[in-house]
Amino acid sequence: MEFAINYVILPLVKIGIILAVLPLLVAAITLAERKVIAFMQVRLGPMRVGPWGLLQPIADPIKLLLKEDIIPARADKWVFVAAPIITLIPAFIVFAVIPFGPTINVLGTPVTLYVTDLNIGVLYVLSISSIGVLGIILAGWASNSKYPLLGALRSAAQMVSYEVALGFSIMGVLMLSETLSLVGIVEAQRSSGLWYVFLQPVAFVLFFICGVAETNRAPFDLPEAESELVAGFHTEYSGFRFSLFFLAEYANMITVSAMAVTLFLGGWLRPFPNVEALAFLDLIPGILWFAIKVVVFLYFYMWFRASWPRYRYDQLMKVGWQFLLPLAIANVIVTAILALIFRG
Amino acid sequence: MLELALFYIFGTIAVVSAILVITQHNVVHSAIFLAGTLLSVAGIFLALNAEFLAGVQVIVYVGGILVLFVFVIMLIAVERSTFERQFNRQWKIALITSAILIGELVYVVYQGRDTFVLAEPAVPLVQGAAGNSQQVGMGLYTTYLLPFEIASILLLVAIVGAVVLAKKKTQTE
Numbered sequence: 441m442e443f444a445i446n447y448v449i450l451p452l453v454k455i456g457i458i459l460a461v462l463p464l465l466v467a468a469i470t471l472a473e474r475k476v477i478a479f480m481q482v483r484l485g486p487m488r489v490g491p492w493g494l495l496q497p498i499a500d501p502i503k504l505l506l507k508e509d510i511i512p513a514r515a516d517k518w519v520f521v522a523a524p525i526i527t528l529i530p531a532f533i534v535f536a537v538i539p540f541g542p543t544i545n546v547l548g549t550p551v552t553l554y555v556t557d558l559n560i561g562v563l564y565v566l567s568i569s570s571i572g573v574l575g576i577i578l579a580g581w582a583s584n585s586k587y588p589l590l591g592a593l594r595s596a597a598q599m600v601s602y603e604v605a606l607g608f609s610i611m612g613v614l615m616l617s618e619t620l621s622l623v624g625i626v627e628a629q630r631s632s633g634l635w636y637v638f639l640q641p642v643a644f645v646l647f648f649i650c651g652v653a654e655t656n657r658a659p660f661d662l663p664e665a666e667s668e669l670v671a672g673f674h675t676e677y678s679g680f681r682f683s684l685f686f687l688a689e690y691a692n693m694i695t696v697s698a699m700a701v702t703l704f705l706g707g708w709l710r711p712f713p714n715v716e717a718l719a720f721l722d723l724i725p726g727i728l729w730f731a732i733k734v735v736v737f738l739y740f741y742m743w744f745r746a747s748w749p750r751y752r753y754d755q756l757m758k759v760g761w762q763f764l765l766p767l768a769i770a771n772v773i774v775t776a777i778l779a780l781i782f783r784g
Numbered sequence: 785m786l787e788l789a790l791f792y793i794f795g796t797i798a799v800v801s802a803i804l805v806i807t808q809h810n811v812v813h814s815a816i817f818l819a820g821t822l823l824s825v826a827g828i829f830l831a832l833n834a835e836f837l838a839g840v841q842v843i844v845y846v847g848g849i850l851v852l853f854v855f856v857i858m859l860i861a862v863e864r865s866t867f868e869r870q871f872n873r874q875w876k877i878a879l880i881t882s883a884i885l886i887g888e889l890v891y892v893v894y895q896g897r898d899t900f901v902l903a904e905p906a907v908p909l910v911q912g913a914a915g916n917s918q919q920v921g922m923g924l925y926t927t928y929l930l931p932f933e934i935a936s937i938l939l940l941v942a943i944v945g946a947v948v949l950a951k952k953k954t955q956t957e
Protein backbone atom coordinates (compact mmCIF):
# COMPACT_ATOMS: atom_id res chain seq x y z
CA MET A 441 0.00 0.00 0.00
CA GLU A 442 2.75 2.39 1.03
CA PHE A 443 4.59 1.48 -2.16
CA ALA A 444 1.51 2.06 -4.32
CA ILE A 445 0.89 5.47 -2.75
CA ASN A 446 4.49 6.66 -3.02
CA TYR A 447 5.39 5.34 -6.45
CA VAL A 448 2.10 5.17 -8.38
CA ILE A 449 -0.75 7.26 -7.01
CA LEU A 450 1.12 10.34 -5.76
CA PRO A 451 3.28 10.78 -8.89
CA LEU A 452 0.21 10.33 -11.11
CA VAL A 453 -1.67 12.97 -9.14
CA LYS A 454 1.26 15.36 -9.36
CA ILE A 455 1.69 14.75 -13.10
CA GLY A 456 -2.05 15.34 -13.56
CA ILE A 457 -1.85 18.63 -11.66
CA ILE A 458 1.13 19.80 -13.70
CA LEU A 459 -0.50 18.87 -17.01
CA ALA A 460 -3.68 20.69 -15.98
CA VAL A 461 -2.08 23.80 -14.48
CA LEU A 462 0.56 24.40 -17.15
CA PRO A 463 -1.81 25.24 -20.05
CA LEU A 464 -3.87 27.46 -17.69
CA LEU A 465 -0.69 29.22 -16.65
CA VAL A 466 0.28 29.72 -20.29
CA ALA A 467 -3.15 31.23 -20.96
CA ALA A 468 -2.68 33.60 -18.02
CA ILE A 469 0.79 34.59 -19.26
CA THR A 470 -0.54 35.48 -22.72
CA LEU A 471 -3.01 37.90 -21.19
CA ALA A 472 -0.41 39.29 -18.79
CA GLU A 473 2.03 39.75 -21.64
CA ARG A 474 -0.45 41.68 -23.78
CA LYS A 475 -1.48 43.85 -20.84
CA VAL A 476 2.07 44.54 -19.63
CA ILE A 477 3.36 45.43 -23.09
CA ALA A 478 0.26 47.56 -23.71
CA PHE A 479 0.80 49.53 -20.50
CA MET A 480 4.46 50.01 -21.34
CA GLN A 481 3.38 51.46 -24.68
CA VAL A 482 0.63 53.60 -23.07
CA ARG A 483 -2.17 51.49 -24.53
CA LEU A 484 -4.91 49.55 -22.76
CA GLY A 485 -4.44 46.15 -24.40
CA PRO A 486 -7.37 43.72 -24.79
CA MET A 487 -10.52 45.27 -23.27
CA ARG A 488 -13.48 43.73 -25.10
CA VAL A 489 -13.86 40.22 -23.69
CA GLY A 490 -15.03 40.37 -20.09
CA PRO A 491 -14.15 43.11 -17.59
CA TRP A 492 -10.78 44.62 -18.51
CA GLY A 493 -10.36 41.86 -21.10
CA LEU A 494 -9.88 39.26 -18.37
CA LEU A 495 -11.70 36.58 -20.36
CA GLN A 496 -9.40 37.04 -23.37
CA PRO A 497 -7.34 33.88 -22.49
CA ILE A 498 -10.56 31.87 -22.82
CA ALA A 499 -11.58 33.46 -26.09
CA ASP A 500 -8.17 32.90 -27.69
CA PRO A 501 -8.01 29.09 -27.39
CA ILE A 502 -11.64 28.78 -28.53
CA LYS A 503 -10.79 30.77 -31.63
CA LEU A 504 -7.66 28.68 -32.26
CA LEU A 505 -9.52 25.38 -31.88
CA LEU A 506 -12.32 26.45 -34.22
CA LYS A 507 -9.95 27.50 -37.01
CA GLU A 508 -9.56 25.33 -40.09
CA ASP A 509 -6.65 22.91 -39.86
CA ILE A 510 -4.62 23.54 -43.01
CA ILE A 511 -1.91 21.19 -44.28
CA PRO A 512 -0.15 22.58 -47.38
CA ALA A 513 -0.59 20.42 -50.50
CA ARG A 514 3.14 19.87 -51.09
CA ALA A 515 3.98 19.42 -47.43
CA ASP A 516 5.46 16.24 -46.01
CA LYS A 517 2.27 15.29 -44.19
CA TRP A 518 3.75 12.76 -41.81
CA VAL A 519 6.52 15.04 -40.54
CA PHE A 520 4.23 18.08 -40.61
CA VAL A 521 1.89 16.38 -38.13
CA ALA A 522 4.69 14.99 -35.93
CA ALA A 523 6.73 18.22 -35.61
CA PRO A 524 4.50 20.13 -33.13
CA ILE A 525 4.22 17.01 -30.98
CA ILE A 526 8.02 16.57 -30.95
CA THR A 527 8.32 20.17 -29.74
CA LEU A 528 5.55 20.00 -27.14
CA ILE A 529 6.38 16.75 -25.33
CA PRO A 530 9.91 17.75 -24.17
CA ALA A 531 8.56 21.15 -23.09
CA PHE A 532 6.13 19.38 -20.73
CA ILE A 533 8.14 16.43 -19.39
CA VAL A 534 10.95 18.73 -18.24
CA PHE A 535 8.66 19.72 -15.35
CA ALA A 536 9.06 16.24 -13.85
CA VAL A 537 12.23 17.31 -12.00
CA ILE A 538 11.53 20.97 -11.17
CA PRO A 539 11.22 21.31 -7.38
CA PHE A 540 8.29 23.63 -6.69
CA GLY A 541 8.63 23.50 -2.94
CA PRO A 542 9.90 21.60 0.12
CA THR A 543 8.39 18.40 1.47
CA ILE A 544 5.03 19.13 3.10
CA ASN A 545 2.65 17.09 5.22
CA VAL A 546 -0.73 16.16 3.78
CA LEU A 547 -2.89 14.16 6.20
CA GLY A 548 0.19 12.82 7.96
CA THR A 549 1.89 11.65 4.77
CA PRO A 550 5.02 13.50 3.66
CA VAL A 551 4.47 14.78 0.14
CA THR A 552 7.28 16.17 -1.97
CA LEU A 553 6.36 19.07 -4.21
CA TYR A 554 8.13 17.62 -7.22
CA VAL A 555 7.39 14.54 -9.29
CA THR A 556 10.84 13.04 -8.88
CA ASP A 557 14.33 13.98 -7.72
CA LEU A 558 16.75 12.68 -10.33
CA ASN A 559 20.43 12.48 -9.47
CA ILE A 560 21.11 13.90 -12.95
CA GLY A 561 18.38 16.58 -12.72
CA VAL A 562 20.25 19.43 -14.43
CA LEU A 563 21.50 17.13 -17.18
CA TYR A 564 17.96 15.80 -17.66
CA VAL A 565 16.53 19.28 -18.14
CA LEU A 566 19.28 20.25 -20.60
CA SER A 567 19.06 17.05 -22.62
CA ILE A 568 15.27 16.88 -22.82
CA SER A 569 14.90 20.52 -23.79
CA SER A 570 17.53 20.05 -26.51
CA ILE A 571 15.13 17.65 -28.27
CA GLY A 572 12.57 20.44 -28.72
CA VAL A 573 14.64 22.19 -31.39
CA LEU A 574 14.33 19.08 -33.57
CA GLY A 575 10.57 19.64 -33.82
CA ILE A 576 11.10 23.26 -34.86
CA ILE A 577 13.52 22.31 -37.65
CA LEU A 578 11.29 19.51 -38.89
CA ALA A 579 8.29 21.86 -38.89
CA GLY A 580 10.17 24.34 -41.04
CA TRP A 581 11.29 21.66 -43.45
CA ALA A 582 7.99 19.76 -43.66
CA SER A 583 6.02 22.89 -44.55
CA ASN A 584 7.79 22.92 -47.93
CA SER A 585 7.82 26.69 -48.01
CA LYS A 586 10.55 29.33 -48.04
CA TYR A 587 9.88 31.34 -44.90
CA PRO A 588 9.47 28.36 -42.56
CA LEU A 589 12.68 26.81 -43.90
CA LEU A 590 14.63 30.02 -43.29
CA GLY A 591 13.11 30.35 -39.84
CA ALA A 592 13.97 26.76 -39.00
CA LEU A 593 17.59 27.16 -40.15
CA ARG A 594 17.97 30.29 -38.06
CA SER A 595 16.40 28.58 -35.09
CA ALA A 596 18.67 25.54 -35.33
CA ALA A 597 21.83 27.65 -35.59
CA GLN A 598 20.73 29.90 -32.73
CA MET A 599 19.68 27.17 -30.33
CA VAL A 600 22.77 25.04 -30.92
CA SER A 601 25.04 28.07 -30.43
CA TYR A 602 23.44 29.33 -27.24
CA GLU A 603 23.07 25.87 -25.72
CA VAL A 604 26.88 25.73 -25.37
CA ALA A 605 27.12 28.97 -23.39
CA LEU A 606 24.06 27.95 -21.36
CA GLY A 607 25.71 24.69 -20.34
CA PHE A 608 28.93 26.44 -19.34
CA SER A 609 27.07 29.03 -17.26
CA ILE A 610 25.45 26.24 -15.21
CA MET A 611 28.81 24.59 -14.50
CA GLY A 612 29.79 27.28 -12.00
CA VAL A 613 26.72 26.47 -9.92
CA LEU A 614 27.40 22.74 -10.15
CA MET A 615 30.94 23.25 -8.84
CA LEU A 616 29.56 25.05 -5.78
CA SER A 617 26.70 22.64 -5.08
CA GLU A 618 28.60 19.46 -5.98
CA THR A 619 25.43 17.78 -7.18
CA LEU A 620 23.34 17.56 -10.35
CA SER A 621 20.08 17.07 -8.47
CA LEU A 622 17.86 20.16 -8.51
CA VAL A 623 16.59 19.48 -5.00
CA GLY A 624 20.21 19.02 -3.91
CA ILE A 625 21.15 22.39 -5.42
CA VAL A 626 18.41 24.17 -3.44
CA GLU A 627 19.46 22.37 -0.25
CA ALA A 628 23.09 23.34 -0.91
CA GLN A 629 22.00 26.98 -1.13
CA ARG A 630 20.21 26.62 2.19
CA SER A 631 23.29 25.14 3.90
CA SER A 632 25.64 27.72 2.40
CA GLY A 633 23.19 30.41 3.56
CA LEU A 634 23.44 32.32 0.29
CA TRP A 635 21.57 32.25 -2.98
CA TYR A 636 24.02 31.36 -5.72
CA VAL A 637 23.22 34.58 -7.57
CA PHE A 638 25.53 36.30 -5.08
CA LEU A 639 28.33 33.80 -5.63
CA GLN A 640 27.82 33.44 -9.39
CA PRO A 641 26.54 36.81 -10.65
CA VAL A 642 28.21 36.44 -14.07
CA ALA A 643 26.82 32.95 -14.59
CA PHE A 644 23.36 34.18 -13.59
CA VAL A 645 23.29 36.93 -16.21
CA LEU A 646 24.73 34.58 -18.85
CA PHE A 647 22.16 31.91 -18.00
CA PHE A 648 19.23 34.23 -18.39
CA ILE A 649 20.51 35.75 -21.66
CA CYS A 650 21.07 32.29 -23.12
CA GLY A 651 17.72 31.13 -21.75
CA VAL A 652 15.91 33.96 -23.55
CA ALA A 653 17.76 33.00 -26.74
CA GLU A 654 16.89 29.31 -26.28
CA THR A 655 13.18 30.11 -26.07
CA ASN A 656 13.31 32.23 -29.27
CA ARG A 657 11.99 35.28 -27.45
CA ALA A 658 12.70 38.96 -28.11
CA PRO A 659 15.36 40.25 -28.66
CA PHE A 660 16.44 36.84 -29.96
CA ASP A 661 13.24 36.08 -31.87
CA LEU A 662 14.83 35.93 -35.33
CA PRO A 663 13.36 32.49 -36.10
CA GLU A 664 9.88 34.00 -36.03
CA ALA A 665 10.62 37.56 -37.08
CA GLU A 666 7.24 38.83 -38.29
CA SER A 667 8.62 41.62 -40.43
CA GLU A 668 10.96 39.49 -42.54
CA LEU A 669 9.88 35.84 -42.25
CA VAL A 670 6.09 36.29 -41.79
CA ALA A 671 6.11 33.99 -38.75
CA GLY A 672 9.18 31.83 -39.22
CA PHE A 673 8.97 28.09 -38.74
CA HIS A 674 5.21 28.04 -38.03
CA THR A 675 4.04 30.16 -40.96
CA GLU A 676 2.12 27.27 -42.54
CA TYR A 677 0.61 26.04 -39.29
CA SER A 678 -2.91 27.00 -38.29
CA GLY A 679 -5.46 26.33 -35.61
CA PHE A 680 -4.72 23.56 -33.18
CA ARG A 681 -1.28 22.65 -34.53
CA PHE A 682 -0.13 26.26 -34.22
CA SER A 683 -1.40 26.38 -30.66
CA LEU A 684 0.81 23.37 -29.82
CA PHE A 685 3.90 25.37 -30.85
CA PHE A 686 2.61 28.34 -28.92
CA LEU A 687 2.05 26.22 -25.82
CA ALA A 688 5.56 24.74 -26.10
CA GLU A 689 7.19 28.17 -26.40
CA TYR A 690 5.45 29.54 -23.32
CA ALA A 691 6.05 26.33 -21.35
CA ASN A 692 9.74 26.71 -22.22
CA MET A 693 9.66 30.28 -20.89
CA ILE A 694 8.34 28.93 -17.59
CA THR A 695 11.03 26.22 -17.61
CA VAL A 696 13.85 28.72 -18.09
CA SER A 697 12.42 30.95 -15.34
CA ALA A 698 11.98 28.00 -12.97
CA MET A 699 15.52 26.77 -13.70
CA ALA A 700 16.96 30.26 -13.10
CA VAL A 701 15.08 30.41 -9.79
CA THR A 702 16.22 26.93 -8.75
CA LEU A 703 19.87 27.34 -9.73
CA PHE A 704 20.50 30.93 -8.71
CA LEU A 705 17.67 32.28 -6.53
CA GLY A 706 17.35 29.50 -4.00
CA GLY A 707 14.24 27.79 -5.39
CA TRP A 708 11.59 27.71 -2.70
CA LEU A 709 13.84 29.34 -0.04
CA ARG A 710 12.97 32.74 1.40
CA PRO A 711 15.43 35.62 0.87
CA PHE A 712 18.54 35.32 3.07
CA PRO A 713 17.68 31.85 4.43
CA ASN A 714 20.38 32.09 7.13
CA VAL A 715 19.33 35.43 8.67
CA GLU A 716 17.27 34.69 11.79
CA ALA A 717 15.74 38.17 11.89
CA LEU A 718 13.89 37.45 8.66
CA ALA A 719 12.34 34.20 9.94
CA PHE A 720 8.86 35.76 9.78
CA LEU A 721 9.14 35.46 5.98
CA ASP A 722 8.72 31.70 6.43
CA LEU A 723 5.03 32.38 7.05
CA ILE A 724 4.75 32.49 3.27
CA PRO A 725 4.93 28.86 2.12
CA GLY A 726 7.88 27.77 -0.03
CA ILE A 727 5.84 27.09 -3.11
CA LEU A 728 4.59 30.68 -3.05
CA TRP A 729 8.16 32.04 -2.84
CA PHE A 730 8.96 29.88 -5.84
CA ALA A 731 5.94 31.20 -7.76
CA ILE A 732 6.76 34.83 -6.93
CA LYS A 733 10.32 34.46 -8.21
CA VAL A 734 9.17 32.73 -11.40
CA VAL A 735 6.64 35.47 -12.08
CA VAL A 736 9.39 38.10 -11.72
CA PHE A 737 11.37 36.32 -14.45
CA LEU A 738 8.33 36.06 -16.70
CA TYR A 739 7.83 39.79 -16.22
CA PHE A 740 11.42 40.35 -17.38
CA TYR A 741 10.62 38.37 -20.53
CA MET A 742 7.77 40.77 -21.31
CA TRP A 743 9.83 43.81 -20.39
CA PHE A 744 12.59 42.69 -22.78
CA ARG A 745 10.07 42.26 -25.57
CA ALA A 746 8.64 45.72 -25.05
CA SER A 747 12.04 47.42 -24.77
CA TRP A 748 14.58 45.97 -27.15
CA PRO A 749 14.74 45.71 -30.94
CA ARG A 750 15.57 42.37 -32.52
CA TYR A 751 19.19 41.35 -33.08
CA ARG A 752 20.52 41.10 -36.63
CA TYR A 753 21.62 37.57 -37.58
CA ASP A 754 25.37 38.28 -37.66
CA GLN A 755 25.12 40.21 -34.38
CA LEU A 756 23.38 37.24 -32.82
CA MET A 757 26.18 34.84 -33.77
CA LYS A 758 28.83 37.35 -32.71
CA VAL A 759 27.30 37.85 -29.27
CA GLY A 760 26.88 34.11 -28.74
CA TRP A 761 30.26 32.83 -29.85
CA GLN A 762 32.62 35.77 -29.32
CA PHE A 763 31.24 37.25 -26.12
CA LEU A 764 28.97 34.94 -24.12
CA LEU A 765 30.90 31.70 -24.63
CA PRO A 766 34.39 33.04 -23.69
CA LEU A 767 32.88 34.80 -20.69
CA ALA A 768 31.16 31.58 -19.59
CA ILE A 769 34.38 29.58 -19.90
CA ALA A 770 36.31 32.27 -17.99
CA ASN A 771 33.67 32.12 -15.27
CA VAL A 772 34.09 28.35 -14.98
CA ILE A 773 37.88 28.66 -14.68
CA VAL A 774 37.74 31.46 -12.09
CA THR A 775 35.12 29.57 -10.07
CA ALA A 776 37.25 26.41 -10.12
CA ILE A 777 40.34 28.28 -8.92
CA LEU A 778 38.46 30.11 -6.15
CA ALA A 779 36.71 26.91 -5.03
CA LEU A 780 40.07 25.18 -4.85
CA ILE A 781 41.62 28.02 -2.79
CA PHE A 782 38.75 28.44 -0.31
CA ARG A 783 37.84 24.79 0.03
CA GLY A 784 41.34 23.38 -0.08
CA MET B 785 13.12 -8.98 -14.46
CA LEU B 786 12.07 -5.40 -15.10
CA GLU B 787 15.52 -4.59 -16.49
CA LEU B 788 15.28 -7.49 -18.91
CA ALA B 789 11.83 -6.42 -20.12
CA LEU B 790 13.04 -2.83 -20.58
CA PHE B 791 16.09 -4.07 -22.44
CA TYR B 792 13.99 -6.04 -24.90
CA ILE B 793 11.54 -3.16 -25.44
CA PHE B 794 14.25 -0.56 -26.03
CA GLY B 795 16.40 -3.01 -27.97
CA THR B 796 13.54 -3.81 -30.35
CA ILE B 797 12.78 -0.13 -30.92
CA ALA B 798 16.48 0.58 -31.48
CA VAL B 799 16.96 -2.22 -34.01
CA VAL B 800 13.71 -1.60 -35.89
CA SER B 801 14.33 2.13 -36.24
CA ALA B 802 17.96 1.48 -37.18
CA ILE B 803 16.72 -0.70 -40.06
CA LEU B 804 14.22 2.01 -41.03
CA VAL B 805 17.05 4.58 -41.06
CA ILE B 806 18.73 2.81 -43.97
CA THR B 807 15.60 1.68 -45.83
CA GLN B 808 13.73 4.99 -45.89
CA HIS B 809 13.97 6.83 -49.21
CA ASN B 810 13.57 10.27 -47.66
CA VAL B 811 16.67 11.44 -45.76
CA VAL B 812 14.67 13.49 -43.26
CA HIS B 813 12.57 10.45 -42.37
CA SER B 814 15.81 8.54 -41.84
CA ALA B 815 16.96 11.26 -39.46
CA ILE B 816 13.76 10.96 -37.41
CA PHE B 817 14.22 7.20 -37.08
CA LEU B 818 17.84 7.80 -36.11
CA ALA B 819 16.48 9.89 -33.24
CA GLY B 820 14.37 6.89 -32.25
CA THR B 821 17.44 4.63 -32.22
CA LEU B 822 19.52 7.08 -30.18
CA LEU B 823 16.75 7.67 -27.63
CA SER B 824 16.16 3.96 -27.10
CA VAL B 825 19.89 3.42 -26.58
CA ALA B 826 19.63 6.11 -23.89
CA GLY B 827 16.75 4.08 -22.45
CA ILE B 828 18.97 0.98 -22.30
CA PHE B 829 21.62 3.02 -20.45
CA LEU B 830 18.95 4.08 -17.96
CA ALA B 831 17.87 0.48 -17.42
CA LEU B 832 21.52 -0.33 -16.63
CA ASN B 833 21.63 2.41 -13.94
CA ALA B 834 23.95 4.57 -16.06
CA GLU B 835 21.96 7.80 -15.70
CA PHE B 836 24.83 10.10 -16.56
CA LEU B 837 25.56 8.23 -19.78
CA ALA B 838 21.87 8.33 -20.74
CA GLY B 839 21.70 12.08 -20.22
CA VAL B 840 24.88 12.67 -22.19
CA GLN B 841 23.65 10.33 -24.94
CA VAL B 842 20.52 12.44 -25.44
CA ILE B 843 22.18 15.85 -25.14
CA VAL B 844 25.12 15.03 -27.44
CA TYR B 845 23.57 12.75 -30.03
CA VAL B 846 19.97 13.96 -30.30
CA GLY B 847 20.42 17.58 -29.22
CA GLY B 848 23.73 18.16 -30.96
CA ILE B 849 24.76 15.76 -33.71
CA LEU B 850 21.30 14.89 -35.04
CA VAL B 851 20.26 18.55 -35.15
CA LEU B 852 23.38 19.31 -37.19
CA PHE B 853 22.58 16.35 -39.49
CA VAL B 854 19.10 17.71 -40.14
CA PHE B 855 20.57 21.19 -40.57
CA VAL B 856 22.85 19.93 -43.35
CA ILE B 857 20.14 17.76 -44.91
CA MET B 858 17.89 20.80 -45.30
CA LEU B 859 20.54 22.62 -47.29
CA ILE B 860 20.62 19.88 -49.96
CA ALA B 861 17.80 18.96 -52.34
CA VAL B 862 15.89 16.20 -50.57
CA GLU B 863 13.45 15.66 -53.47
CA ARG B 864 16.19 14.39 -55.75
CA SER B 865 17.51 11.87 -53.25
CA THR B 866 14.08 10.20 -52.99
CA PHE B 867 14.33 9.10 -56.64
CA GLU B 868 17.85 7.72 -56.42
CA ARG B 869 18.37 3.98 -56.43
CA GLN B 870 19.07 2.70 -52.95
CA PHE B 871 21.12 -0.32 -54.01
CA ASN B 872 23.92 -0.21 -56.53
CA ARG B 873 25.22 -3.02 -58.76
CA GLN B 874 27.68 -4.44 -56.27
CA TRP B 875 25.08 -5.66 -53.83
CA LYS B 876 25.86 -9.34 -54.41
CA ILE B 877 29.54 -8.93 -53.47
CA ALA B 878 28.53 -6.72 -50.57
CA LEU B 879 26.13 -9.38 -49.32
CA ILE B 880 28.85 -12.06 -49.40
CA THR B 881 31.45 -9.88 -47.63
CA SER B 882 29.03 -8.78 -44.94
CA ALA B 883 27.93 -12.40 -44.41
CA ILE B 884 31.60 -13.35 -43.88
CA LEU B 885 32.01 -10.42 -41.50
CA ILE B 886 28.96 -11.45 -39.46
CA GLY B 887 30.25 -15.03 -39.41
CA GLU B 888 33.58 -13.82 -38.04
CA LEU B 889 31.87 -11.72 -35.40
CA VAL B 890 29.67 -14.61 -34.27
CA TYR B 891 32.75 -16.87 -34.14
CA VAL B 892 34.72 -14.36 -32.04
CA VAL B 893 31.84 -13.83 -29.63
CA TYR B 894 31.28 -17.58 -29.36
CA GLN B 895 34.95 -18.34 -28.74
CA GLY B 896 35.44 -15.58 -26.20
CA ARG B 897 32.10 -15.95 -24.42
CA ASP B 898 33.81 -16.68 -21.10
CA THR B 899 35.84 -13.48 -21.06
CA PHE B 900 32.78 -11.29 -21.74
CA VAL B 901 31.19 -12.10 -18.41
CA LEU B 902 31.88 -9.19 -16.06
CA ALA B 903 32.52 -9.81 -12.41
CA GLU B 904 29.53 -8.88 -10.27
CA PRO B 905 30.35 -5.79 -8.19
CA ALA B 906 30.38 -6.44 -4.47
CA VAL B 907 28.62 -3.15 -3.68
CA PRO B 908 25.83 -1.65 -5.79
CA LEU B 909 27.34 0.73 -8.31
CA VAL B 910 24.88 3.55 -7.70
CA GLN B 911 24.88 5.06 -4.26
CA GLY B 912 23.62 8.34 -2.95
CA ALA B 913 22.57 11.41 -4.86
CA ALA B 914 25.65 12.07 -6.95
CA GLY B 915 26.44 8.37 -7.53
CA ASN B 916 26.77 7.68 -11.20
CA SER B 917 28.00 11.06 -12.45
CA GLN B 918 30.62 11.19 -9.72
CA GLN B 919 31.91 7.73 -10.60
CA VAL B 920 32.14 8.56 -14.30
CA GLY B 921 33.99 11.78 -13.45
CA MET B 922 36.41 10.10 -11.07
CA GLY B 923 37.06 7.34 -13.60
CA LEU B 924 37.71 9.75 -16.45
CA TYR B 925 40.05 12.02 -14.50
CA THR B 926 42.04 9.45 -12.53
CA THR B 927 42.21 5.90 -13.90
CA TYR B 928 41.53 6.73 -17.54
CA LEU B 929 43.09 10.19 -17.71
CA LEU B 930 45.46 9.41 -20.59
CA PRO B 931 42.91 7.78 -22.94
CA PHE B 932 40.49 10.60 -22.11
CA GLU B 933 43.04 13.28 -23.00
CA ILE B 934 44.07 11.42 -26.17
CA ALA B 935 40.41 11.27 -27.25
CA SER B 936 39.99 14.99 -26.65
CA ILE B 937 43.16 15.78 -28.65
CA LEU B 938 41.80 13.60 -31.48
CA LEU B 939 38.59 15.64 -31.47
CA LEU B 940 40.59 18.86 -31.45
CA VAL B 941 42.59 17.68 -34.46
CA ALA B 942 39.34 16.86 -36.26
CA ILE B 943 37.96 20.34 -35.53
CA VAL B 944 41.15 22.07 -36.72
CA GLY B 945 41.13 19.87 -39.82
CA ALA B 946 37.53 20.78 -40.61
CA VAL B 947 38.31 24.49 -40.21
CA VAL B 948 41.36 24.20 -42.49
CA LEU B 949 39.34 22.37 -45.18
CA ALA B 950 36.53 24.92 -45.04
CA LYS B 951 38.96 27.87 -45.14
CA LYS B 952 40.87 26.57 -48.18
CA LYS B 953 37.70 26.27 -50.22
CA THR B 954 36.60 29.83 -49.60
CA GLN B 955 40.01 31.21 -50.43
CA THR B 956 40.33 29.47 -53.81
CA GLU B 957 36.85 30.47 -54.90
